[in-house]
Amino acid sequence: xxxxxxxxxxxxxxxxxxxxxxxxQSSAPWPQAQPIRFIVPFAPGGTTDIIxxxxxxxxxxxxxxxxxxxxxxxxxxxxxxxxxxxxxxDGYTLVLSVISAMVVGKVLYGERVTWDPDRDFAHIxxxxxxxxxxxxxxxxxxxxxxxxxxxARRRPDALSYGSAGIGSxxxxxxxRFLAAAGITMTxxxxxxxxQIATDIAGGVLPMMVDSLTAASANIRNGALRPLxxxxxxxxxxxxxxxxxxxxxxxxxxxxxxxxxxxxARTPRPILERLATAxxxxxxxxxxxxxxxxxxxAPGRLFLDDAQRFVREELAVWTPIIRASGATxx
Numbered sequence: 001x002x003x004x005x006x007x008x009x010x011x012x013x014x015x016x017x018x019x020x021x022x023x024x025q026s027s028a029p030w031p032q033a034q035p036i037r038f039i040v041p042f043a044p045g046g047t048t049d050i051i052x053x054x055x056x057x058x059x060x061x062x063x064x065x066x067x068x069x070x071x072x073x074x075x076x077x078x079x080x081x082x083x084x085x086x087x088x089x090d091g092y093t094l095v096l097s098v099i100s101a102m103v104v105g106k107v108l109y110g111e112r113v114t115w116d117p118d119r120d121f122a123h124i125x126x127x128x129x130x131x132x133x134x135x136x137x138x139x140x141x142x143x144x145x146x147x148x149x150x151x152a153r154r155r156p157d158a159l160s161y162g163s164a165g166i167g168s169x170x171x172x173x174x175x176r177f178l179a180a181a182g183i184t185m186t187x188x189x190x191x192x193x194x195q196i197a198t199d200i201a202g203g204v205l206p207m208m209v210d211s212l213t214a215a216s217a218n219i220r221n222g223a224l225r226p227l228x229x230x231x232x233x234x235x236x237x238x239x240x241x242x243x244x245x246x247x248x249x250x251x252x253x254x255x256x257x258x259x260x261x262x263x264a265r266t267p268r269p270i271l272e273r274l275a276t277a278x279x280x281x282x283x284x285x286x287x288x289x290x291x292x293x294x295x296x297a298p299g300r301l302f303l304d305d306a307q308r309f310v311r312e313e314l315a316v317w318t319p320i321i322r323a324s325g326a327t328x329x
Contacts, residue, residue: 030091030270031065039095041080042164043073043192047214047294048128048258052096054290055127058281063273067094073191076167077101078113085115089122089263091270097123097261100169103313107321108167117314121261122271123306125278126299128291130213130256131231132173133241134161135224137200137207145227145247148207152183160186162196162208170209172321173230173254180249200224211256212238216294230254237295257313259299259306275302 027033040052049071056067072080081101087093102117115121134145142148152159163170166189178185188205190196196208197218208224212235218224219238226241232253234243244252260278262271281287282298291298301309 030267031063034092035066035068036060036091037070037093038067039070039072039080039084039093041072041074041077041096041098041101043194044071045194046164046192047216048096048098048211051128051213051287051290051294051296052258054287055278055281058284058287059274059277062277062280073165075112076105076108076165076171078105078109078167081105082113082115084261084263085120087263089265089267091262091266091274093263094124094274095121095261096127097121097259097310098169099255099257099313099317100164100167102310103317104169104172104321105167106314107318108172118307118311120264121310122264122266123310124260124262124271124274124303126257126259126301126306126309127278127282128213128258128299129297130211130295131229131235132170132209132211132254132256133215133219133229134174134177134227135200135208135210135215135219136227137203137205138222138225140206140225142227143225145242145244148227149181149183152178152181152185156184157186159207160188160205162188162190162199162205164193164196164210165189165191169254169256170211173252174209176252177244177249180252197224213256213294213296230256235295237292257299259301259310271303278302 038056040049042049053069056069060067072083077098077100081095084093084095106113106117136142142151161174163174165171171187193210193214196205199205200208201223212229215224219226228244228247229235229241230244230252232243232245235241279302
């Protein structure tokens with residue numbers, strides 16, 4: 001193959017231009033250099049994942065840069081979360097911070113989690129809040145929590161339930177409930193909640209524990225029957241579902257929160273711009289509508305308040321998780 005002198009000249013200019021372009025991109029002010037990677041530490045398809053995509057879509061329009069969702073499930077949501085703890089603090093890597101990873105996973109996985117929820121992250125915003133529920137297949141002759149307890153006592157370990165993985169918040173909620181009720185069941189861990197609901201519909205499993213955000217549609221269409229939820233008061237959108245507290249499980253109050261975080265030492269001006277974009281996204285009509293459909297409460301805390309909230313949640317939950325006897329085994 002031969003090249004003309006003109007072609008050789010163009011090739012040389014192209015070779016010189018490529019590094020110059022790369023330098024220009026790397027020196028471009030945030031967020032112009034590249035798309036932002038947003039890690040969701042759950043499998044795709046769940047409602048939390050969908051809401052994360054809606055919120056980041058609105059944020060993207062406000063900051064003028066693409067935000068690309070990257071699903072990294074595994075190890076009780078600590079796997080994907082840890083990737084962000086180790087990322088460059090340049091505003092181009094964010095994570096959906098969740099109680100399953102930041103609090104439960106940090107305690108249960110112990111030394112295997114080498115990052116700290118407070119020290120290694122800059123928390124930008126709390127974006128959503130939801131209770132957890134015990135949900136059974138509608139064809140089961142179990143209509144109340146008392147009937148579930150009675151059946152489990154009659155047949156120890158015969159009943160099985162699905163959760164979004166060992167060390168996930170649904171797993172811990174069920175572990176605490178079983179201990180408080182003095183009963184045993186068989187845990188079937190999954191990598192995501194969407195497949196559990198499919199298996200329940202197919203008769204593979206009798207029940208599951210999930211968030212209201214994820215389960216609301218299946219509750220409304222009758223595919224799942226809720227027995228109780230973990231908020232301290234009844235939910236206006238679902239007033240017929242009792243709380244664990246009113247059914248005698250006083251200590252079983254759990255709030256499933258999610259937020260947005262960046263690696264620690266991310267520059268404050270970037271964090272402030274992201275916080276503003278998040279706040280505006282939560283007020284967008286499409287997000288408000290989606291939250292209402294799933295009975296999800298929007299987040300109200302940003303920056304320093306969000307950082308303090310995560311720190312306090314870790315302090316409150318660490319002794320409770322340890323005292324519950326929950327393990328990864």
